[in-house]
Amino acid sequence: MSTIKDVAAEAGVSIATVSYVLNGTKKVSREVEERVLAAAQKLNYRANSTARNLRRNETRIIGYEIPYPNKGDDASLMQLFVYGISLEAANYGYHIITFTVPERRNPIEHYEHMIHSDRVDGFILTDTNWKDERIHFLLDHKIPFVSFGRTRTERDYHYVDVDGAYGIQQVVEYLIRKGHRQIAFIAWPENSLSGDGRLQGYIETLEKSGLDYDPKFIRRVHNTANAGYEAARELLTQEPLPTAIVCVSDIIAIGAIRYAQQHGLAVGKDIAISGFDDLALAQFVTPALTTISQPIEEIEREVVRLLIRQLNGNPDPNHQILIKPKLIIREST
Incomplete structure (x- = not known):
């Protein structure tokens, strides 16, 4: 040993x-x-932290709420995230305990139960939204936590996030260099802060490039392949037609590719389609998907490190970390 x-x-x-x-x-x-x-x-x-745990009244356990899955969603990225934070936490002598909140139920009562039963020392949050009540609750009760993702608040809290606006900027600029001018965007619903950040990156890049922003070229859908299929159907049966579709996620892009191919369009030639996430299957769809790769291992490492620093009474002053993703160019564009 x-x-x-x-x-x-x-x-x-x-x-x-x-x-x-x-x-x-x-x-x-x-x-x-x-x-x-x-x-x-x-x-x-x-x-070997047993004696230390007894002295400090610690559990050495970190709570993680598994997000409610949309029907048809691909959860592989979050599965990798849970696996990665579990490994990282173990390096510090901690373990991850997961719990769920039923759809449309108030999550706060579940966090209160975890806290009052002394089952965890802190939390890692994901799937954040515009007015995330979990963040305000944990701040109010001075419970250590780090979120992967942000919420709209002026309060100071610890987070790690991907610069989605920067990622979308990279793909839109690439498409413009390829000669595209009619570029559509399939976004998430409005309560998604990260999704709106990606949408803002799309709009700002068009405007910076001297191209008109047309609301008709935007669709907001849930994160499923079927929703991407239906959004592509709407975009590709209207006038004017887009020559490129930028998608907020890979799973939506895969649905959009399916619609385009079923209706006689050669993806990568007649129309360009891109995603975001770089899921494992992105390089195996036909044609292989151009996408934005999230540095998931770096995210896992930073999330756990920031939380451990809090738990040990030594919080990092640099506790709001925005990580730049990378454009991966493949055949779909």
């Missing part, structure tokens, strides 16, 4: 530095922190 001394030797640092990183008790450089975590994971090192 590996020891803290083994981790220190593998990472090329002192035992004290390993302790600082795994306990979040002192700030070290990002490069050193990553070396220590990589060494701990390689050696399968888990700190």
Whole structure:
């Protein structure tokens, strides 16, 4: 069984530095922190925290609410996220406990139950919306948490998010360079902050490029392939026709591709279609999907690191992190 001394030797640092990183008790450089975590994971090192837990009255458990799935949605990205944060948390001696909230039920009572039963030390949130009451509740009660995603509030809280506007800017600029001028956008419903950020990136890039923004070229739908299919049907049976469709997610883009192909359009030639997420299946659809890749491993690492720093009474001053995604060009555009 590996020891803290083994981790220190593998990472090329002192035992004290390993302790600082795994306990979040002192700030070290990002490069050193990553070396220590990589060494701990390689050696399968888990700190023996039982005595410390008893002293601090800790559970060493982090709560995570599994978002309610839309029928037909692809949950693979969030499955990767849950797996990744579980691995990251284990590097610090923590475990993830998941729970669910029935559709259209108030989530706050579930968070209250988790807190009052002393089952968790903090929370990781996803699937945030414009007025996310969970964030305000946890702030009001001074419960440590980090969200993957943002909400509209002036209050200070810890989050990690992908710069969706930047990602959409990259694909729209690419399409404009390819000669497209009639570019449509399939967005999520209005209560999605990340979705509206991506929509704003689309609108601002068109305007910056001197192209008119036409509301007829925008459709708002739920995150399913069937919704993407229906949105493409509406866009491709109106005048004027778009020459490109930018989609807020890969799963919506796959539905749009399906409609275009069923109605005689060669995707990548007659019309360009792009997605967002870079799901595993994006490169295997025909044609392979141009998309925006989210750096999910970096997101997982940052979310857990920020929460551990809070739990150890040493919050990172830089606790609002916006990560830039990457344009992946394939045959669909």
